[in-house]
Amino acid sequence: xxxxxDFELIAGPPPLEEYLQLRKDAGLSQKTRQQxxxxxxxxxxxxxxxxxxxxxxxxxGRVIGDGGWCFHIADMATLPEFQGRGLGRLVLDTxxxxxxxxxxxNPYITLIADPPGRRLYEQAGFxxxxxxxxxxxxxxxx
Ligand SMILES: CC(C)(COP(=O)(O)OP(=O)(O)OC[C@H]1O[C@@H](n2cnc3c(N)ncnc32)[C@H](O)[C@@H]1OP(=O)(O)O)[C@@H](O)C(=O)NCCC(=O)NCCS
Numbered sequence: 447x448x449x450x451x452d453f454e455l456i457a458g459p460p461p462l463e464e465y466l467q468l469r470k471d472a473g474l475s476q477k478t479r480q481q482x483x484x485x486x487x488x489x490x491x492x493x494x495x496x497x498x499x500x501x502x503x504x505x506x507g508r509v510i511g512d513g514g515w516c517f518h519i520a521d522m523a524t525l526p527e528f529q530g531r532g533l534g535r536l537v538l539d540t541x542x543x544x545x546x547x548x549x550x551x552n553p554y555i556t557l558i559a560d561p562p563g564r565r566l567y568e569q570a571g572f573x574x575x576x577x578x579x580x581x582x583x584x585x586x587x588x
Pocket of ligand 1: 505523531561562
């Protein structure tokens with residue numbers, strides 16, 4: 447019995463509504479349809495897991511990348527009732543494998559680790575970026 451008996455691993459983005467809903471249900475910040483459409487169309491790689499029985503998208507992750515050397519993993523999310531079963535790790539391993547198999551040697555693979563994902567990422571071999579640190583530019587309404 448493996449995860450793939452119950453779930454289908456799909457290379458590509460989920461439907462827009464399911465993408466937005468999965469972000470919301472996983473507790474991530476909500477995005478507009480316009481923002482979501484850009485994420486779906488503009489990612490370098492996307493994968494998601496669909497529960498075979500219901501057809502629902504239950505987990506996802508994606509890579510924003512230049513195809514050369516810079517690859518940023520984003521939108522790692524699993525529906526709360528499906529967490530702790532290895533789906534996040536399967537998604538993470540899939541996106542990392544795709545980068546390793548497709549990108550030129552020595553890709554720079556990054557992510558911003560929110561607390562719920564930290565152990566997962568550490569177990570998969572990610573380390574803190576030292577002495578650099580991630581920064582953001584807060585949005586100010588013009
Ligand atoms: C981060 C997130 C995507 C992880 O997804 P997930 O599907 O729960 O991930 P996994 O099931 O692969 O791993 C989670 C835990 O379950 C454990 N696990 C995996 N398979 C298991 C199994 N069969 N039985 C018991 N535990 C298991 C893992 O070891 C891990 O435990 P740990 O955190 O104590 O190390 C999910 O928690 C989430 O969506 N969080 C909210 C959104 C968020 O913050 N996303 C991260 C943005 S950076």
